[in-house]
Amino acid sequence: MASLIFCCRLLAAQKRIPSLEKMIETTRSDPGCGLRNTTPATRQYSRHPKGTPELREKLFYNASTVWVDSFGWIPIIALQLNYFIKIVTILKSGKKYAMEVLHFQIQLHLATAFGLIFLVMGGTAIPTTNEEQTCCGGEKYLTNTYFIKHDSLIDSQFEEFIANEIPLGLCKVLQVEPQSVPTLLSVHRNLIGEGSHRQLSSSIRIKMQGESKFKLPAQSCQVIIVERLPSGVFADPFELQHLVQRGVFTDAAVLGDTNLELPSFRSNRSVVELHVQMGSNMLLESKDALEVNLGLPLHARYAPLGHGFSKVEFGQPDLFMRCSFKGKAFSGSCLFMTTNHIVDYKAIPVVWEVPCGIKEHVGVVSAVTFLSAMMSSLLIVSTSMYHSHITLLQ
Amino acid sequence: MVIFPNSPLSYSTSNKNNRWEGFPPLVCRPKPNPSGCAKTREDISLVFTKTSESWGERYQIRTSNDCTVHKLSKYNSLKRRQEVQRLLRSVRTSAVASDPIRIIPTISAQNTRLPAFRIYFLAVLTYLSAILRAFLIIYGEWQDTHMEVRYTDVDYLVFSDAAALMSSGKSPYDRSTYRYSPLIAALLMPNSFLHHLWGKFLFSASDLLVGLFIHKILKLRGVPEKLCTYSTMVWLFNPFTFTIGTRGNCEPIVCAMILWIIICLMNDQLVQAAVWYGLVVHLRIYPIIYALPIILVLHPLHFQPGKKPALVDWSSRKSKPIQDSSNFRITDLQCSWVFLTSIFTWRRLVFGLISGSIFLILTGLCFYFYGWDFLDEALLYHLTRTDPRHNFSIYFYHIYLHYEQEFSSLEKLISFLPQFVVQLVLIFRFANDLPFCFFVQTLAFVAFNKVITAQYFVWFFCLLPLILPWSSLKLKWKGLACIFLWMGAQIHWLMWGYLLEFRGKNVFIQLWMASLLFLASNIYVLLNIIRNHAYCPVFKQLKHENLNKIMKHD
Numbered sequence: 019m020a021s022l023i024f025c026c027r028l029l030a031a032q033k034r035i036p037s038l039e040k041m042i043e044t045t046r047s048d049p050g051c052g053l054r055n056t057t058p059a060t061r062q063y064s065r066h067p068k069g070t071p072e073l074r075e076k077l078f079y080n081a082s083t084v085w086v087d088s089f090g091w092i093p094i095i096a097l098q099l100n101y102f103i104k105i106v107t108i109l110k111s112g113k114k115y116a117m118e119v120l121h122f123q124i125q126l127h128l129a130t131a132f133g134l135i136f137l138v139m140g141g142t143a144i145p146t147t148n149e150e151q152t153c154c155g156g157e158k159y160l161t162n163t164y165f166i167k168h169d170s171l172i173d174s175q176f177e178e179f180i181a182n183e184i185p186l187g188l189c190k191v192l193q194v195e196p197q198s199v200p201t202l203l204s205v206h207r208n209l210i211g212e213g214s215h216r217q218l219s220s221s222i223r224i225k226m227q228g229e230s231k232f233k234l235p236a237q238s239c240q241v242i243i244v245e246r247l248p249s250g251v252f253a254d255p256f257e258l259q260h261l262v263q264r265g266v267f268t269d270a271a272v273l274g275d276t277n278l279e280l281p282s283f284r285s286n287r288s289v290v291e292l293h294v295q296m297g298s299n300m301l302l303e304s305k306d307a308l309e310v311n312l313g314l315p316l317h318a319r320y321a322p323l324g325h326g327f328s329k330v331e332f333g334q335p336d337l338f339m340r341c342s343f344k345g346k347a348f349s350g351s352c353l354f355m356t357t358n359h360i361v362d363y364k365a366i367p368v369v370w371e372v373p374c375g376i377k378e379h380v381g382v383v384s385a386v387t388f389l390s391a392m393m394s395s396l397l398i399v400s401t402s403m404y405h406s407h408i409t410l411l412q
Numbered sequence: 413m414v415i416f417p418n419s420p421l422s423y424s425t426s427n428k429n430n431r432w433e434g435f436p437p438l439v440c441r442p443k444p445n446p447s448g449c450a451k452t453r454e455d456i457s458l459v460f461t462k463t464s465e466s467w468g469e470r471y472q473i474r475t476s477n478d479c480t481v482h483k484l485s486k487y488n489s490l491k492r493r494q495e496v497q498r499l500l501r502s503v504r505t506s507a508v509a510s511d512p513i514r515i516i517p518t519i520s521a522q523n524t525r526l527p528a529f530r531i532y533f534l535a536v537l538t539y540l541s542a543i544l545r546a547f548l549i550i551y552g553e554w555q556d557t558h559m560e561v562r563y564t565d566v567d568y569l570v571f572s573d574a575a576a577l578m579s580s581g582k583s584p585y586d587r588s589t590y591r592y593s594p595l596i597a598a599l600l601m602p603n604s605f606l607h608h609l610w611g612k613f614l615f616s617a618s619d620l621l622v623g624l625f626i627h628k629i630l631k632l633r634g635v636p637e638k639l640c641t642y643s644t645m646v647w648l649f650n651p652f653t654f655t656i657g658t659r660g661n662c663e664p665i666v667c668a669m670i671l672w673i674i675i676c677l678m679n680d681q682l683v684q685a686a687v688w689y690g691l692v693v694h695l696r697i698y699p700i701i702y703a704l705p706i707i708l709v710l711h712p713l714h715f716q717p718g719k720k721p722a723l724v725d726w727s728s729r730k731s732k733p734i735q736d737s738s739n740f741r742i743t744d745l746q747c748s749w750v751f752l753t754s755i756f757t758w759r760r761l762v763f764g765l766i767s768g769s770i771f772l773i774l775t776g777l778c779f780y781f782y783g784w785d786f787l788d789e790a791l792l793y794h795l796t797r798t799d800p801r802h803n804f805s806i807y808f809y810h811i812y813l814h815y816e817q818e819f820s821s822l823e824k825l826i827s828f829l830p831q832f833v834v835q836l837v838l839i840f841r842f843a844n845d846l847p848f849c850f851f852v853q854t855l856a857f858v859a860f861n862k863v864i865t866a867q868y869f870v871w872f873f874c875l876l877p878l879i880l881p882w883s884s885l886k887l888k889w890k891g892l893a894c895i896f897l898w899m900g901a902q903i904h905w906l907m908w909g910y911l912l913e914f915r916g917k918n919v920f921i922q923l924w925m926a927s928l929l930f931l932a933s934n935i936y937v938l939l940n941i942i943r944n945h946a947y948c949p950v951f952k953q954l955k956h957e958n959l960n961k962i963m964k965h966d
Contacts, residue, residue: 212914212915212916213912213913213914213915213916214912214913214914214916215913215914256569277588279589279799279801320800320801320812320815322816323813323816326918327918371916372916373912373916373917373918373919373920374918375809375812375813375920376918376920376921377813379809379813379920379921380813380814383809383810383813383921383924384810384813384814386928387806387807387809387810387928388826388827390806390928390931390932391806391827391830391860391931392830394830394859394860394931394932394935395829395830395831395833395834395860397935397939398834398837398838398856398935398938398939398942399833399834399837401939401942401943402837402838402841402842402852402942403837403841405942405943
């Protein structure tokens with residue numbers, strides 16, 4: 019029975035393999051979305067094989083195993099307990115039991131134990147199917163094109179890129195009035211936490227103008243935040259993918275130098291791009307403004323040597339809004355840049371103090387390290403030369 | 413005739429499995445009341461009776477007409493000796509008889525109690541540890557999905573991703589921080605189509621295999637059943653080890669392979685040992701430190717043509733150690749030809765050539781498939797790794813302070829020198845006791861390494877049960893002192909590490925001193941183990957006159 023159950027689950031798993039291959043095919047062949055260059059400067063982790071399960075497969079999986087999940091446990095656990103008790107009584111009684119019978123009992127016990135393990139494995143299997151292809155017509159990540167052209171992040175080049183080369187899409191064509199463009203009310207930034215792992219929380223208020231509320235419903239809009247990280251911190255792309263799976267962000271990417279291990283004077287800067295879908299739960303009381311709260315988990319790199327603490331300063335993020343809408347004649351996406359329409363922009367710099375090594379310690383540390391290594395090795399050498407060959411007859 | 417304690421006394425042995433060698437002779441003190449008991453020493457013959465084989469040896473002294481006179485304490489040999497001496501003193505004062513005392517070991521009728529139990533005790537232990545590991549794996553699943561802090565190690569996710577990449581035909585090195593051989597990713601390919609816990613079950617299964625191998629090696633070397641089982645339990649129920657396998661680290665597989673190599677060497681399966689050794693060096697670089705002891709132990713004096721090599725029994729560890737003539741001798745140097753021929757015997761050549769070629773073939777294959785990525789990440793990274801981030805090693809702060817400048821060759825040499833010297837001395841001293849040599853080498857290697865992480869501890873934990881039966885470190889108090897000192901130094905370091913990483917305080921100097929303390933505790937444990945070990949070579953040496961015959965053969 020256990021093997022039957024296991025085969026059942028294996029069949030369910032087999033069904034998932036074609037979808038995995040399909041997902042890999044689309045990743046390979048689609049140049050627009052999730053572009054992956056293999057040069058180190060633009061290495062980007064775009065897709066993880068796990069995602070939301072397809073509806074049809076979920077139904078099949080559930081239908082075949084739901085009765086097993088609810089009722090299959092009982093007889094197996096009962097059998098297990100039975101065998102376990104039998105074996106314990108045999109061993110305790112100390113009677114001269116025929117070895118073959120004991121052997122057979124133990125084999126049955128182990129077999130049912132394996133059956134239990136397979137059941138549990140099936141119960142915790144996460145179906146690995148493909149992701150929803152949410153790509154648009156153009157680039158999925160705005161800053162990708164910057165890194166195709168340039169090797170590393172330089173502020174002036176990046177600002178020039180932002181000012182001139184971002185494709186604003188259909189907004190120019192649509193004749194959207196300037197007043198109806200959403201405006202940025204305020205951006206509050208804060209660094210939460212202690213130590214080397216903190217969260218950069220941003221609270222962004224966007225005002226939607228009157229008529230545009232009808233033309234551009236908020237639900238179809240995404241807020242895109244482009245953070246240029248200073249060289250002392252980095253964001254873990256795998257952690258961000260985990261957050262995307264849990265639904266905190268719609269999408270997230272780290273572009274630029276993604277080496278997680280180098281200290282800051284050896285690494286290049288990176289850029290984090292976050293997409294957050296705007297939902298109706300973000301509407302404020304005045305019904306005109308939306309508030310978006312984001313927490314970006316960051317980690318500190320090892321700082322260059324100094325005198326105790328070194329400061330890492332964060333600049334201002336670049337904010338965009340991409341709205342996609344389907345009209346009578348056209349559908350597509352439209353990109354707004356909101357940094358130009360700042361009404362109330364609080365610019366208190368956010369500073370992170372990272373502990374760093376102290377330069378004055380160099381001499382002492384090196385000397386004591388090598389001295390202790392030498393002494394320990396001498397101790398070991400002397401003990402092994404003079405104290406071996408000692409027997410237990412002490 | 414008065415028998416003094418500790419004098420060797422000849423005794424007749426009728427049982428092949430007797431273990432009475434070297435035990436001080438006992439005398440009988442007649443019991444006062446029961447009728448029929450011997451009154452004088454003439455009627456007394458000393459009888460050792462083993463009443464229970466599996467639960468330990470219980471000694472009784474019986475008279476020749478089978479009335480029990482005295483029962484000695486079971487387990488503690490020191491107490492036993494004191495009792496014997498007390499008895500002797502009392503008998504000497506009332507010495508009557510003149511005939512010598514006979515010690516006759518017998519096995520009474522009751523010790524056929526549970527024959528099946530002895531064989532199946534190990535099976536029960538294995539079963540319990542399997543249940544424990546399965547439970548931990550499932551608990552890890554639950555913790556991953558429901559709590560913020562993951563149970564699964566980051567390394568396991570790295571392996572799974574690399575395996576998924578490999579199964580779709582790409583290079584596993586596209587996954588950053590994957591720093592192992594592609595073979596490990598190949599092992600985990602069923603993670604993507606079978607179940608994502610496959611890897612953890614595989615590692616836990618090799619964990620259990622390590623336990624079985626430990627038991628097998630100890631039995632091969634003649635250790636009594638009870639000690640075997642206790643030593644195996646040191647591995648199977650050690651919290652360091654079962655968490656490593658269930659969290660998804662690949663170390664248990666490497667440990668299983670190393671123990672299998674030891675078994676193959678003890679059974680004279682040279683080619684198999686060489687193949688596995690080449691494979692294990694390809695997977696992890698560190699077993700290269702075992703190359704020289706293995707070469708040294710394959711000495712021609714240990715092997716007779718056509719027969720399996722004789723293994724030294726555990727029970728002979730108390731006898732006077734034989735002069736190890738298979739060691740490096742000065743007279744050999746005088747005749748360099750003899751010296752060379754004794755180094756390059758056919759066994760050593762075969763082992764070296766086969767393991768070297770397996771390593772080169774595997775590396776070549778992986779290089780052919782994955783190019784320079786493979787060499788950089790899997791091999792060169794480990795050889796030239798200087799990680800300035802904080803870890804248990806004493807060198808981390810030194811590396812961090814010097815990270816902006818490159819290291820000069822002199823500095824690199826000086827930092828490598830203690831490691832090198834210690835390894836050489838340990839090898840040349842202890843090579844013939846192979847498991848002990850492996851253990852002290854690994855412990856010293858980890859202690860002096862530039863980077864130490866918690867998973868490196870498994871490398872010597874798998875060898876620790878192999879040396880325990882020969883160690884005279886009592887649990888009270890020296891053994892416990894070692895354990896608590898080692899764990900205390902670790903916890904102390906972890907406290908400073910927590911302050912640095914999660915509270916952001918500048919405690920670099922204190923953290924560095926904590927790692928110095930950790931090195932000191934490692935050295936203390938190592939020195940205690942060396943001092944309290946009964947050095948016992950694995951292979952028996954053949955007589956010297958056979959040496960020429962064997963040399964001619966080789």
